[in-house]
Amino acid sequence: MSYEEIENADVILLWGSNAREAHPIFFHHLMKGLDNGAKMYCVDPRRTSSSKFADVWLGIDVGTDIALSNAIAREIIHAGLTNPEFIAHSTQGYEEFAASVEPYTLDVAAEITGVPAEAIREVAHAYATGAKSQILWTLGITEHHNAVDNVVSLCNLALLTGHVGRWGSGLVPLRGQNNVQGGGDMGALPDKLPGFQNIDDAGARGKFEAAYGMELNPKPGIHLTLMFEAMERGDMTAAYVVGENPADSEADIEHARALLSGLDCLVVQDIFMTRTAEMADVVFPASVAWAECDGTVTSSERRVQRVRRAVTPPGEARHDLDIMVALADRMGVDLGTSDPQSLWDELRTLSPAHAGMSYERLDDGGLQWPCPTLDHPGSPFLHSWLWADDLEGRDPAPFSVVEHEGPKEQLTDEFPLRLTTGRSLDSYNTGVQSNGFTSPIRYGEALDINPGDAADLDLSDGERVQVSSPRGSVEMGIRIQPDIPRGLTFTTYHFPDLVDVNVLTNDAWDKRSGTSEFKAAAIRIDKLDTAPVVPGADGSQLDASGSRG
Template structure:
């Protein structure tokens, strides 16, 4: 399916979306919100903000939710990918951003790419990795598949899906037993080392080999290389975070950095690689249910008072619902209206059939987007936005916490309007006289409220070609890495080790469902395919199920042959692609072509209790020929 740009508003009438004027559509959107808030209270409303849109748009979106509606029920696709990274890093260091800059990756000695097919999913970042390799850095790839990233590695550790914690524990135990841990750093800057060391003690190299499938020689080599390196970077993506115990996975990797002192120094750090252009920025701007802009805790009364003084409204002193909780609340009838901006949960959420059912239970759904997605097709009101990358003014924040200016180059098609203008018009219809004279006015309001962004004027951002937060004043020049305080004699709050238990995937393999399906991304496509699948690609067209030559031979399957893939939740049909990068029992699919093959009809909704991220990486499936 090829999606065409939305060029005019749509309103549902007699079950059908029809063209409408802007006034009619905005009135309908506001009227539906007001009606549901009056009937069920402000917590019956939720917003999903857009991680592909600007910081300024996300700031206004979360402000709309908290000021105009009066709830903290706001979230974004960060929940689907890196909420566990934010939760884990925040619990240890107090902030949820990656600790290092891209330049540091080029200047490091050892790089561990854990659960990250960066060559395909983060090709720009991977250029920095290649530069480091050419300079002599060693690279280890930890991934169930021998991905294109792993092909560049000195050593590939092909672990069984869902055994990241046992592998991390075995690495830690080897480091401790060989006395390679940084005792000075641990004593001065951390807490809980003794309990952690006791926890990892049973995870010998032999035990870990049996559980993870990784040869003990490879575990030992990685442990010694990482611990002995002067500088080392540990990078991860969704192979770590899209599990039911995802925050624990992240904490297991952070434990390794604390054990060796590979954090808080130039060239050593922890880097969660973001998959969309402004996942980091959306969270920084407060488009999450537990933080105000600048990643400030909403439960802190002094912080809340500062925002209440600026916005002239009270802010609820409790966390709102995250995306996973929103869907649960829809099923219970507690959430009755949603405002979705640039999000397509019908095709991006685990167990997508359940998601469709829950969205269909809403009394009022407003979707603001640049395409008529499958989610937008369910809406009561559809608002066409000018949010394509070349149509917006504002800023983005990338994985290294660098805020960069973007400028409008093209006018949007048809009647499409700016996101901020749309939200201000709805706010005005709901009793709030909002107006912003451009993105810079929004950004300056944000700077007054967020200490991490105070010094980032548009002028400075342009002069420096982007600035990393924190930037507390207009003359501030901060180091490119975070948490340097940990190396001082008085490091302030200490970083705690986490004591973690191994928890295997929820969706168990058995005779009926003997294959482990893991999902991911490919280089030539993007997310749910709305922005990429309508274009011809010289690399790949359409979805396939990838399996190893041994499994294909056992099932009697040839390349291109159609098979039926079934899980305990749904069934899809896809052609076979044989890939020697996979091991027996492991199969791979993406969510890039859900109009033809809805992969998320197979995935399980089991979620991390801390971060709310679903276990996209570990579904149990069976494969049958289509006669």
């Protein structure tokens, strides 16, 4: 997809995404769509600032997305609003899928999700009958233990209706970080080579081996969450962390810190002295990729763009590429040049999707992959093959049967409130970049809570409380917010120095994506004067480990 497409959409289904704050400039394009008359339906447990633009906001219970999407699918089928021609030609597994969603009646889904049946019906009809309908999602879909199931359940809706592979409609995951797409493009995935070529595909691998003049390990690696399990088992004893701050960003953070500090060797390469860097045996100071280095990054719309050096890095900070080449050199391997453009040109010979993207062509606003040749204009959207008479030789797209499970961590009498996490407009992730400027709209870390729940607990706005999950406790202030439903609480995790929110979050994770369930923990709130003493509540445990510095 291209951002511009949403300006022409008729129906926008924004699901688990607060793009108004997390992707503000993408939201500009979305608002143009609304200006042009698009209807927007927002699915989010919170009535976010994005949801306030919606024609209808459906405030589902955290983690009930599949129940909702299956019910929408069932309603589309029962109302005769599918695209049978598309289903027959471009998909497979429809019958089995249709049977699987049969139990998800509107009433059943209403019961599970907390959203009235009539509204679910309305969304189903609007989405199916829109000339150009889009589904967009972010971490509200993916930060769950069943993240991949959540994603494919949304894909099912597009397959039912044919809202995919055409200009103006489609499935749009919004990337949370500036180069998370580019990292994947370049093979920073456990099982991929650059250009999404499989490492266990001997043909693809051979191409790289020939170019690099060495044999490559054909075995897929493991992703971050598995690495922590490997650390726990003692199978992994050393880590080289580049531009990541897992000692603040992981769910169930105290556990993660303990594992990191137990490594034999921890090497951190970063522009900041992060909490992870403070734990490291060796720290390589890196220069700022987007302002002190040359190179490329890839955005959510697969647009490859150049970053350029604008300022000279301070002190001993060096380009990531320089550091890696030098490190390899010490290990006795000559990686050759560290010149970004030469390396990019090498990549273009190995990744067909990038072959047509010379630096010269990228200079003016970038190009969207795939861009296989120098005269190729780039690709505004993917999956148009679904509409080709011969499917361009591919297999029809499969429906996926997925079932509602709900969050791993159920609410209990001891932990009766749901905690979910997210971003705010002026801050970013663990705050290492964004906390350096004085934002007039920053309120720091606070736990948002419904006025009714606050009244039940005898809490006043701004009051500091103890918040506990089965994993630990933190002390923080509350914000009474009428926009958050009863039973739900919300916080950001931008200020780990103020509040270690990830002490609370659940590290139940998805086996396929490796993402933890940041979106659903069970918590309890206690007034400070009556709060039970819980280990870790004041951070003393961390001080003892020496990790807080």
